[in-house]
Amino acid sequence: MTDTRDHVVVGYDGSAPAAHAVDRAAAEAVRRGTGLDVLCGWPWAPNAFSAPGLGADAAVSDRETAQAMLDELVAHIEESRPGLPVSATLTREAAAPALVGASRDAPLTVVGTRGHGGFAGLLLGSVGLRVAAHCEGPLMVVRGDEHEQRTETRNTVLLGVKSDAETDRTAVRFAFEEARRRGATLNALHTWLYPPLPEGLRLPPSENDARELEEHRKAAEDVARHAFSPFREEFADVKVVADHSCADAASVLREASRAADVVVLTTHRPRRRLSLQLGPVTHVLLHHAHCPVVLVPGRTEA
Numbered sequence: 001m002t003d004t005r006d007h008v009v010v011g012y013d014g015s016a017p018a019a020h021a022v023d024r025a026a027a028e029a030v031r032r033g034t035g036l037d038v039l040c041g042w043p044w045a046p047n048a049f050s051a052p053g054l055g056a057d058a059a060v061s062d063r064e065t066a067q068a069m070l071d072e073l074v075a076h077i078e079e080s081r082p083g084l085p086v087s088a089t090l091t092r093e094a095a096a097p098a099l100v101g102a103s104r105d106a107p108l109t110v111v112g113t114r115g116h117g118g119f120a121g122l123l124l125g126s127v128g129l130r131v132a133a134h135c136e137g138p139l140m141v142v143r144g145d146e147h148e149q150r151t152e153t154r155n156t157v158l159l160g161v162k163s164d165a166e167t168d169r170t171a172v173r174f175a176f177e178e179a180r181r182r183g184a185t186l187n188a189l190h191t192w193l194y195p196p197l198p199e200g201l202r203l204p205p206s207e208n209d210a211r212e213l214e215e216h217r218k219a220a221e222d223v224a225r226h227a228f229s230p231f232r233e234e235f236a237d238v239k240v241v242a243d244h245s246c247a248d249a250a251s252v253l254r255e256a257s258r259a260a261d262v263v264v265l266t267t268h269r270p271r272r273r274l275s276l277q278l279g280p281v282t283h284v285l286l287h288h289a290h291c292p293v294v295l296v297p298g299r300t301e302a
Contacts, residue, residue: 007037007087009102011095011131013302014069017112021142022073024292025110026081028140029182032107035085038069040104041095062078066090082227085153096130103137108294110140131296132286133267138174139295140262141286154291156183158260160253160281161190161227171266171296172227176235178294185239188224189256191249220244250284257289266298 012018029036046173061184077086103109113130132139158173159195162168172188179186186227224242232240245252257263265282278286283292 006033006037006268007085007106008100008108008110009037009039009083011112012038012040012070012073012079015112017142019112021110021112022077024140024142025108026077026084026086028108030081030084033061033086034107035101037083037106038070038077038086038088039098040066040088040090041092041096041098043196062207063090088301096134099219100134100136103131103135103139106137108138108140109135110142112142118279129278131284135295138297141293141295143264153182153184154259154261155182155184156260157184157186158253158256158263158291159186159188159227160249160263160265161188162266163190163223168227169230170298171264172231173265174294175200176228176231176238176261178262178264184261185241186228187241187243187260188228189235189253189258190220190223190227190242190244191252192213192223192244192246193248220246238258250281253281253285254288254290256292257293259286263289263293265293265295267295268298 008025008029010022012022023035025038026036070090074086074088077084086283089137093101099109099111117192132141157175157179161172175186177186178184221242221244224244228240228242263285265285267278267282282295
């Protein structure tokens, strides 16, 4: 495979969502001043996509045809993005480990919401969830179907800030860098619940709880500020808005994503076998966010 240390990597399987992910990855590579490497799985499963001269339900099963399709994609990228270095890899390696391996050195790995063929179910199927759970570098999940995709920019990077923000510093730095690259505002949003109940369960406070509620509110105001304060001098040119909300995190972040160009989240997972280790908030946003979601590996747990 191509050396991806200076390349944005994108998984491609011939599906429409994957093609949109490739377009987004190309834009991200241009924004970063890097090259683009397209990672394509082979052999293709039946009904993966339509090849020139074949019916819409034809199976692209031979390597030569798959390579021709990949070459056509690369030519399209080079035509639409003049000057962007583009490479492509056709691999028989299983999709999840191939993409996880590529993510070790890539500044960004990109996948679509779902796919078929050699990389069946890039997201939200089992393959894609494994990539999201074990990607070793920042992973961008391009959300939305074709008819839902928008072209206008919101000039906002949304950062989900947890209470243990000390472990999220890699994601905070990524969010600052992303805001600087885009010339966008960084919205650092922390959510909290009172009374502190499990996600999705919340009781209204009584009058006797007013003092404690105010203490929780003041503490919540400090969380986002504390998260980005170590980076303010280095990123003095980035406008930051620190916000908080006493509500379910998944619902608040999903709604806030309507006004963002990208959502940045930290993922915490143990060093274990290739299994699904994503939290409920991450799952909701991968399924329902209104813009791309970037998962940034945080401090590894034992």
